[in-house]
Amino acid sequence: MANINVNYNKLPGSYLFSEIARRVAAYSQANPEKSIIRLGIGDVTRPLPAAVTAAMHKAVDEMATASGFHGYGPEQGYDFLRNAIAQADYKARGVEISPDEIFVSDGAKSDCGNIGDIFGVDNVVAVCDPVYPVYVDTNAMAGRAGDFDEAAGRWSNLVYMPCVAENGFSPVIPQRKVDMIYLCFPNNPTGAVATKEQLKAWVDYANANDAVILFDSAYEAFITDPDIPHSIFEIEGARTCAIEFRSFSKTAGFTGTRCAYTVIPKELIRGGTSLNAMWNRRQCTKFNGVPYVVQRGAEAVYSPEGQLQVKETIQYYLHNARIIRDGLASAGLTVSGGENSPYIWCRTPDGMGSWDFFDKLLHEANVVTTPGAGFGPSGEGYIRLTAFGDADATRLAVERIKAIL
Amino acid sequence: MANINVNYNKLPGSYLFSEIARRVAAYSQANPEKSIIRLGIGDVTRPLPAAVTAAMHKAVDEMATASGFHGYGPEQGYDFLRNAIAQADYKARGVEISPDEIFVSDGAKSDCGNIGDIFGVDNVVAVCDPVYPVYVDTNAMAGRAGDFDEAAGRWSNLVYMPCVAENGFSPVIPQRKVDMIYLCFPNNPTGAVATKEQLKAWVDYANANDAVILFDSAYEAFITDPDIPHSIFEIEGARTCAIEFRSFSKTAGFTGTRCAYTVIPKELIRGGTSLNAMWNRRQCTKFNGVPYVVQRGAEAVYSPEGQLQVKETIQYYLHNARIIRDGLASAGLTVSGGENSPYIWCRTPDGMGSWDFFDKLLHEANVVTTPGAGFGPSGEGYIRLTAFGDADATRLAVERIKAIL
Structure with a gap:
């Protein structure tokens, strides 16, 4: 049965x-x-940028011809897009991320959910409270959350980090040792941001404890304050302890067009194994890449x-x-x-x-x-x-x- | 750690x-x-059909306007596409599949891989030999395959069903009781097809043993013989034991455009739980739907x-x-x-x-x-x-x- x-x-x-x-x-x-x-x-309402729709029209025209047709693309995304991301979203901010550390996908929600595939089920997971429900539910599905207590509204095996007025909606490092730490800044739902010093404390904790930070920066495009980091990789030491999720959804109106990416540095090793290599294997086995037309649209986000x-x-x-x-x-x-x-x-x-x-x-x-x-x-x-x-x-x-x- | x-x-x-x-x-x-x-x-080379690219252009134009813009769509796919699939791919062949039994996705590879999320890890899995590697590798990742024997080229816990000249490349029902059975017809790689009688034997076995058939019919569009079934649901009894994977990849040249769907009948219950409801929860939690532009392209496949x-x-x-x-x-x-x-x-x-x-x-x-x-x-x-x-x-x-x- x-x-x-x-x-x-x-x-x-x-x-x-x-x-x-x-x-x-x-x-x-x-x-x-x-x-x-x-x-x-939390859905956008403004139309796609004209540069994006122009690029998508051009790509659809290519797909209508034998010479311009694109079949299976690389599961990790086309080089033209990975290169553009590495340059504009990282190098331009002084952060070195190589294109093969970038995995283009159909959404940050998919990646935040699927990333659990490469982790063991016995890890202790820390989440903020309040929290984007996908982090919690996907860990519950994988068996990491234990049992749900209806009265308390909490799972028995998750470590909750209250984000309340008293701590400025900034999570405090838990007493109990944790292995996987979900952070989201600018935060959904509280709108709070994290300073470099706050993130440095998390990176230091993660490196000291061989934990992994799962950093969701889907809303980084809304940062206007020059002192607020856009990426966890602006923090020294993050390359050995963090995975970052980014999305074109809120940046460029892609909620109905679907393109995002996940960054896994090659120095991120746990149990002697490269998480970059594990995720590459996961994506090659369970994913077939983002539509060519959509990737051309995403590339156009980086045009002047x-x-x-x-x-x-x-x-x-x-x-x-x-x-x-x-x-x-x-x-x-x-x-x-x-x-x-x-x-x-x-x-x-x-x-x-x-x-x-x-x-x-x-x-x-x-x-x-x-x-x-x-x-x-x-x-x-x-x-x-x-x-x-x-x-x-x-x-x-x-x-x-x-x-x- | x-x-x-x-x-x-x-x-x-x-x-x-x-x-x-x-x-x-x-x-x-x-x-x-x-x-x-x-x-x-196994990748296609002919361009997208003109009806598809015309529909995609139209959809891109919509996305460029505030009134025509589409943000998050339903995780399960738009009704216009689910209805078209139910009508053209099933009702037209005498099979009743309701639109809410159809889950539109970015690929049959994704679905064949991710479907394992809703099953326990202790199921005994049967695969054909030779086989599309995704069935094997995704079960190995989930812990259902046991250990790999390099010399034999086989996993310890998988049940292999040889498809060789002697049995007309048609798998024989295994002696050992199995719980999850991957079948693919027309087959990749052998090109073999299955008759109604052959599929009926599998459906009867699955119903008698509360097994689940995972039926990959990604190549059904190539069937020209009117006696060969296109869908497992043409077989009596399949609604209580089968999940079907279909794709626009080989049917309409979508390998680089990405659209597919999975059918889970509401009568498919295991352990007292509806697999349709489980997959719906899985998709709502870990997936955000297929691009609007792509779904309009897929809909156009069904136009005259x-x-x-x-x-x-x-x-x-x-x-x-x-x-x-x-x-x-x-x-x-x-x-x-x-x-x-x-x-x-x-x-x-x-x-x-x-x-x-x-x-x-x-x-x-x-x-x-x-x-x-x-x-x-x-x-x-x-x-x-x-x-x-x-x-x-x-x-x-x-x-x-x-x-x-």
Whole structure:
């Protein structure tokens, strides 16, 4: 008899966004005349940059001819893209990453999830709380998380690092020794960033303990402060202890176009084995590369026009973030994030619960947010707002929230 | 200390195609005046159908506008594509598959590899010999294969089902009870097909033993014989025991464009759990869907023009297959496959070894093939040729082979 992976049975339902959708639909049905503004979802709304669509059109034309046709590409990505990434995202910032340390993929979510394939199941995993659920759920599926405690909202074998106002939403190195450490800066959902000194402490810990840092920098394009590092590899010593995940999703509007990459330095060795070589084997065996047309689009992000267009869109979203941040603060709410980040993390007023404040904003201001409790126990008492909406709608939403508080 | 997945250390090197490349490069360097024809690789060469590139251009144009932009799509694929697949690939052949049993993905290789996520590690796995290496390697990575015996070329815990001339390259149900059974028809590498009666025996076995059949029908578009089933779901009882993998790669030239799908019926339950629900959870957690532009391209495969164009290309390749098959047979070689399949499986003359015959064809006829031994011990004494090349080059290659035998 075929047995299933019983770890799946331990997963609690994935209720956050479906519960939001259910409440919004119910309200909308009861109040069809109300216009609802969504500041809840972390999806972009601006079109692809013109440089990107021009490159994609050109690539589609190539694929229509026998001489320009591209069949199977390298599983790791085409050299033209790996070289462009190594140059623009690393060398230009003084970081040496060689193209064969870069693995182009269809998404940071895929890579964050699949990276567990190359690790043993007995590693102790540390995650922030609140946290992007993919880190937790994929480790639960692999059997690293133990059992889920419904009442506490936590897994028995995971080490949670609370990120709360008291520590500036910056995780503290755990007492218990940990092996795999997930960090995300600029952070989803809190919008917090990490300084070089903060990251150096993690790198030193990881090197001292042979741990591995899984560093998600999917939102690095939103950093404007020159002192904030964009990459874990800006930190000395990271090449022997870190893996970095990057994405074109939020940088260049690729959420529906799918391109990302993972960086694994050749000096990252555990148990005598190169993790770069392991991931290469994993990708060659279970992945067949990103569409040629998409890789040509991603390459165009690095062209002079592409860079200008991308920066313009990022500015657009950062302007939204400032509108939200300043507006909520002026209404007396305690907000963080929204600087160097598309996410605004807002404390609920008067100790109100996340879901209660969510309902209040939905019913009274007709604005959809995300309850912080959905990202983990330490998210209770917060909501997340995102800067990815239309500028006019965002301004209107903030006015409505201010009006009801 | 972070521990690695030690199963990776058990994997033998993946030498087949790199060793072929090495030998071809060495010969080519020593004989720069020789023109080499490649009939070894399983990659397509004809351009994308015009209906597909037109649809992709249109979708790229949409992505360039705020109103037509598509961000995150459903992880399972857009309804427009799932509906088209359910209708054209199943209902039109009398098979009821509902759209929510279809999971659109970036490749059959990804799905064949990742499907292991939802199964326990203690299942006994049966594979054909010779075999597409992905089934074996991904199970080895997951710890289901045991240890590799270099001398025998086999893993200790896998059950191998020899597919040889004596059984018409059709696997026999193993004596030992097995839980997960990988079948691929039309077969890579042998080009063999399976009749309804043959598949019925597997379905009956799987249902009687609560096993699961993992059915790879990536080459079904090459079937011309009306009596040969295209899908395992044409067999009564398959809905309670089978998962099917399909791809646009060989059907519509998508090897560099990346779109495929996996079908998991809702009646497929093991350990009280729906495998459809498990795979849905897996995909929602570790995958973010196929690019919108690519899904629109795949949808166009089902348009009237797309269907005509795809059929024309398939005919082109099948014509190549006939040239190879008839040519080698007329030279006195024993050949199979190449009918209802793009692969021709050719016995080496006089009991010659796979690699020896490969070298002879490379050196004397300047034709690259694939040694059958690379697909498993029972592939020794065979070579694989593929029909995916240029028609003129294929004809010339066959003439050259005939001339030296």
